[in-house]
Amino acid sequence: MTALPTADSRFRGNDTLSALDHEAQKIVAKYDEKRAAVLPLLHLAQDTIGYVTPEAMEWTAKWSEVPVVHVREVVTFYSMYHQKPVGKHHIRFCTGTSCVLRGCESQLNYLKKKLKIENGDVTPDGKFSLEEAECLCNCEGAPMMQVDKDYHVDLTEKKTDEILDGLK
Numbered sequence: 555m556t557a558l559p560t561a562d563s564r565f566r567g568n569d570t571l572s573a574l575d576h577e578a579q580k581i582v583a584k585y586d587e588k589r590a591a592v593l594p595l596l597h598l599a600q601d602t603i604g605y606v607t608p609e610a611m612e613w614t615a616k617w618s619e620v621p622v623v624h625v626r627e628v629v630t631f632y633s634m635y636h637q638k639p640v641g642k643h644h645i646r647f648c649t650g651t652s653c654v655l656r657g658c659e660s661q662l663n664y665l666k667k668k669l670k671i672e673n674g675d676v677t678p679d680g681k682f683s684l685e686e687a688e689c690l691c692n693c694e695g696a697p698m699m700q701v702d703k704d705y706h707v708d709l710t711e712k713k714t715d716e717i718l719d720g721l722k
């Protein structure tokens with residue numbers, strides 16, 4: 555069996571997408587209607603390539619039999635899809651109302667200072683990227699952030715240090 559390319563490879567060519575065809579076939583087979591596979595196909599492409607390239611949208615359109623313009627609408631609607639390269643670890647920092655009321659601004663400033671980046675940037679070593687996000691639906695844990703697929707709540711400077719320093 556051929557190993558799938560990883561997100562670290564950041565290879566964006568059609569060869570990478572072709573290597574995912576077998577996986578795409580399995581995903582599409584789970585649904586009565588192929589169009590229902592749009593989201594999981596986009597996740598697969600993004601997890602592999604690192605973000606959703608125009609080629610990945612076309613590949614998704616081909617497998618789901620949905621016009622590419624509709625795939626593009628999905629990608630632009632959901633903030634979970636990246637349209638440009640992100641870091642190895644992508645941080646979504648909540649700046650919603652509850653988080654503001656519980657002091658997210660100073661935590662966000664601390665994070666920016668620690669990583670030496672601003673909203674939308676990637677660190678020069680490619681390890682982290684930062685995106686300010688509206689409510690991430692975990693208000694009881696404000697201030698909070700999402701790092702990759704994990705939520706981290708009740709942030710303090712110490713906790714932020716521990717989270718980021720613990721990531722390879």
Ligand code: FES
Nearest residue numbers: 648650653689692
């Ligand atoms: S406002 Fe931050 S999680 Fe809801």
